[in-house]
Amino acid sequence: MSGGTNNETTTVTLRVHRFTPRAERERDRARASSPFARKSSPFGGDSARRRPRGKQWVQDYTIAARPEDTVLDCLLTIKRTVDPTLAFRYSCGHGLCGSDAVAINGTPTLLCTATVADWAKPDAPATDEEGFRHTGEADDADAPAGGQPDGCLGVIELAALPGFPVQRDLIADIDPMLEQIKKLKPYLQADGVLATTDDGKVDVFEYLQRPEQLARYELLSNCIACGVCEGSCPVFAGGEAFIGPAALIAASRFINDSRDTAAAERLDAIDTADGIAACQSVRACTRECPRGIDVGEEIWQLIAQVKER
Numbered sequence: 001m002s003g004g005t006n007n008e009t010t011t012v013t014l015r016v017h018r019f020t021p022r023a024e025r026e027r028d029r030a031r032a033s034s035p036f037a038r039k040s041s042p043f044g045g046d047s048a049r050r051r052p053r054g055k056q057w058v059q060d061y062t063i064a065a066r067p068e069d070t071v072l073d074c075l076l077t078i079k080r081t082v083d084p085t086l087a088f089r090y091s092c093g094h095g096l097c098g099s100d101a102v103a104i105n106g107t108p109t110l111l112c113t114a115t116v117a118d119w120a121k122p123d124a125p126a127t128d129e130e131g132f133r134h135t136g137e138a139d140d141a142d143a144p145a146g147g148q149p150d151g152c153l154g155v156i157e158l159a160a161l162p163g164f165p166v167q168r169d170l171i172a173d174i175d176p177m178l179e180q181i182k183k184l185k186p187y188l189q190a191d192g193v194l195a196t197t198d199d200g201k202v203d204v205f206e207y208l209q210r211p212e213q214l215a216r217y218e219l220l221s222n223c224i225a226c227g228v229c230e231g232s233c234p235v236f237a238g239g240e241a242f243i244g245p246a247a248l249i250a251a252s253r254f255i256n257d258s259r260d261t262a263a264a265e266r267l268d269a270i271d272t273a274d275g276i277a278a279c280q281s282v283r284a285c286t287r288e289c290p291r292g293i294d295v296g297e298e299i300w301q302l303i304a305q306v307k308e309r
């Protein structure tokens, strides 16, 4: 984060909801000594997933930052120069892999595309050097009530992606979503007979498609399984009550692909109580999709397709 032509230093405060899981051995000991410990879940599978136990706290980090820096830039600065114990996940840094979805100021979104300028709240309560927040009337000039010290761009509040169990700090366990996507067979199922040439050699087998057929699912194929739509959905809770918008988008991508021959089976698979029937059409899933997919509308189209069968 090199400085620009303007030498004035600005700062930002990242207010991070942190979580450290209880060590395995400690957990096992606590479980073994409890007369109420449940040996196994009567439901099995994912429903046996426990709410992680551990230490939770909120920690403020104030660092030098520019308005155009991303929140990921700020976290990397903290990790490298202030607190190596802070845990978060990222990979591409360019909005392409979907690995860094968190809640920023309560809104699910990607760390790498969120800028300080867009998310810093200048009127959030400041903290003093000991880390205490100012509430009510401030009596020192450096921390006015409901405002930040001079040069501070504001506070950005970070928490792990809602709707999923937290593994550590800003890292959520998104396996429940990936399992739901896998259940809907997110791969092309097409009748393909391998063609051979006249002299018996394997020929390329092409699945021809017109541009207008490609246009029906092209945007859906850009889904990066980031989980932002799931974290925004009030019905999805990382459990089994609702298969979730990301899985439905994965299904829709193949249902709308003219080459796929399993559309009927795919529609059957989502026509269940925990499938599209569980969607309440709140459409919160659409608001922050980083790939510009109108998730709510796509699910609405699926509902229509299921009804029309």
Ligand code: SF4
Residues within 6 Å of the ligand: 098, 222, 223, 224, 225, 226, 227, 228, 229, 230, 245, 246, 249, 288, 289, 290, 291, 292, 293, 295
């Ligand atoms: S539909 Fe959008 S928000 Fe949902 S997982 Fe895919 S890319 Fe992320």
Ligand code: FES
Residues within 6 Å of the ligand: 090, 091, 092, 093, 094, 095, 096, 097, 098, 099, 100, 110, 111, 112, 113
């Ligand atoms: S790090 Fe890959 S999408 Fe943000």
